[in-house]
Amino acid sequence: MTSPASITARAVLLPGAAREAGVGELAERLHERGVEQLALRRAPVVTVVLRSAALRELARAVDGLLEIDLGRVAVAGWRRYDRLRRTAMRTCPDRVEQVELFEHEVTHTCCPRLEVTVDGNRVGELALELGVALLLQPLAATVRGGMLVALGPGDCTVTVSVAAPEVGPILQRKRTLHVATMVDLRRPIPLIGRQPARPPATPGADLTA
Known part of the structure; x- marks a missing residue:
């Protein structure tokens, strides 16, 4: 079975755009x-040639920064979600519980600094701010043995933004996604640290709400 394609921040900020078209839009912005x-x-x-080349390479660099897996952002936040963490600890090593997750937001921010070089010499740099915000509507989560194993139906509004501290916002877009398509649950996802060893088998984000 092939792995499902992850949904990245790029799919929100540059929806449906081919790679070069997306780089072109970023360069324009x-x-x-x-x-x-x-x-x-x-x-x-x-x-003029240097300015054009620098603009294109900066756009390519920003495009590369958008390869952020939105499902992983959600899971990282849920590992700090108090209700989920308590449920995960209660279910170790082999209990199953369902917990209702209220509306909550998970955010991810990174502040890279891009360098512009010519013939190996640095001639410029640019500080950026890349933000991802997931506003999740209420949904049910099933936890077994400290791991997330299922999610009920629910939507998530994803906002992705690119800005530079010295010029302000550059590009921001929103998209609504189904949480179940965003998070890969083909394998259980650990919600807390290393799980205690199971006995031998017998035959037979901080987020609060």
């Missing part, structure tokens, strides 16, 4: 905010 000039402000000489 970066240019609108004057980002290439900002990134090259320390370069001794800025030609």
Whole structure:
């Protein structure tokens, strides 16, 4: 069986766009905010060719940063979700419980610094802020032996944004997804640390709500 394709932040920010088309849109948005000039402000000489090349490479770098698995973001938040953690601890080593998750939000933020180099020499840099916010509607979760094994029906509104501290917002979009399609539950997902060893078999995010 092949693994289902993960849903990434790119699918929200650049929905349906082929790779080069997405890079093109990012380059256009970066240019609108004057980002290439900002990134090259320390370069001794800025030609049209250099500005164009820098803009395209910055767009490619931003596109690469969007390969964030939204399901993993949700799971990372749930490992800090108090109701889920308590349920996970109660179910060790082999109990099963269902817990209702109220509406809650899981966020993920990273602040990379991109470098612009020419012939191996750094001529510029750009600080970015990439944000992912998952607003999850109420849904039921089934926990067995400290691990998430099933999710009931429920939707999630995902917001992905790219900004630069020196110029402000660059691009932001939202998309509503079904949680069950976002999180890969073909295998149980551990919610707490290392689980205690099971006895030999016999025959026969911090998030609160």
